[in-house]
Amino acid sequence: MEAWRSKVEKLVKISPTHVTFIGFGEAAQAILSGWGRDRPASIVAFDVKTDQPASRVAKLADYHAHDVADGQTAADAVTSATMVFSVVTADQALAAAKAAVPGMRSGTIWLDCNSCAPETKRQAAQVITAAGGHYVDVAVMAPVHPKLHRVPMLLAGPDADHAAEILKALDMCPKVAGPEVGHASSIKMIRSVMIKGMEALSAECLLAARKAGVEDEVIASLNASNPEIDWRTKGAYNLERMMVHGERRAAEMREVAKTVAELGLPDRLSRETAVWQDEIAALDVDPEEDSLVDRLDRILGAM
Incomplete structure (x- = not known):
């Protein structure tokens, strides 16, 4: 019983309570669907499609369907985040990091799940770490459907081991590839x-x-x-x-x-x-x- 209680207390301690998704397309929605009722207490999302008149209504409907709060802007969305999943298109990964850091608090874990070149990831890492965040290079190694939140992920960077423990507490499937940003990418x-x-x-x-x-x-x-x-x-x-x-x-x-x-x-x-x-x-x-x-x-x- 004591061992079980210790394990639960550890998981509660490392599980993030405030999670933000920057980008709210297929990957973000699949992860949320996989978590189901075991999701973190607070979920906020921001997607640039809410800034575009042609796609705003549909994207707001996505937020509503998955019961997440609208972050208004990238910076606003990360204000209370303990962990951020950046899941935008590859060409927007660095821009997303730059847009978010004005609102990001020190100590936030930034999971860059975008399919980018190693140099692009290293540039994003500089942006996040300069703002006091913990950057993790994440490579999603399979389609998110049908695996959802259990899709295999490779993690790299100085904080990869810590991030992996948190993701495991969320019933996800991380594997640490190494301590250098860009290795997973x-x-x-x-x-x-x-x-x-x-x-x-x-x-x-x-x-x-x-x-x-x-x-x-x-x-x-x-x-x-x-x-x-x-x-x-x-x-x-x-x-x-x-x-x-x-x-x-x-x-x-x-x-x-x-x-x-x-x-x-x-x-x-x-x-x-x-x-x-x-x-x-x-x-x-x-x-x-x-x-x-x-x-x-x-x-x-x-x-």
């Missing part, structure tokens, strides 16, 4: 060369095959060469990722290209992957059914 960025690159290759290969009328033969050949992969299913999934999330994935791939270039290597494949991701997303085509051919035809019809 490097793993995520370099992995994305392959993951998002395969999506772009799938689009180029299968769209060309469908337009030439040889998709069945091409898929049969791919299945013969790689029997561990069902290319028809995998191709449909890759297209869905690009159709629904291509804009965000393109932003990430531009950070990936930056990462590769900073290592002194050619970044042309990563740059072109970003182009494909952007182009598919810009078509604004609904994936609808799981059929690969249906998705190919819908994309080709919109191109």
